[in-house]
Amino acid sequence: METLAHTFRDDGPGPWILLFPLFWAVVLIGGGWLLRRTVWRGRGGPGHDTPVALLGRRFAAGEIDAEEYRGRLAVLTENRRGA
Structure with missing residues (x-):
């Protein structure tokens, strides 16, 4: 062999x-x-959240009220549409 x-x-x-x-x-x-x-x-951890996700988390935790949430969300989505 x-x-x-x-x-x-x-x-x-x-x-x-x-x-x-x-x-x-x-x-x-x-x-x-x-x-x-x-x-x-x-697939980031908590440090890689988008601003909209962070805003939603703050609203869900009760840190901000509905009026502030809607106002900030409008600003964030307005900037996103204009970009």
Whole structure:
């Protein structure tokens, strides 16, 4: 039975064999980087809330009343439409 070492004239596979783990490392790191830049970007924690979501949370917690909520919401959505 012929082994891998015999296939390469008894010298072994050589230093180029290190390219296989390097290739997979690049693929995995690149995939993680790509996911972080695209899919996972919008999934932030509490520090990544939108202004409208933060305003809704404050209203739900009773920190602001309905009149203040509607006024601030109008300002936020007006800025969004104009942009």
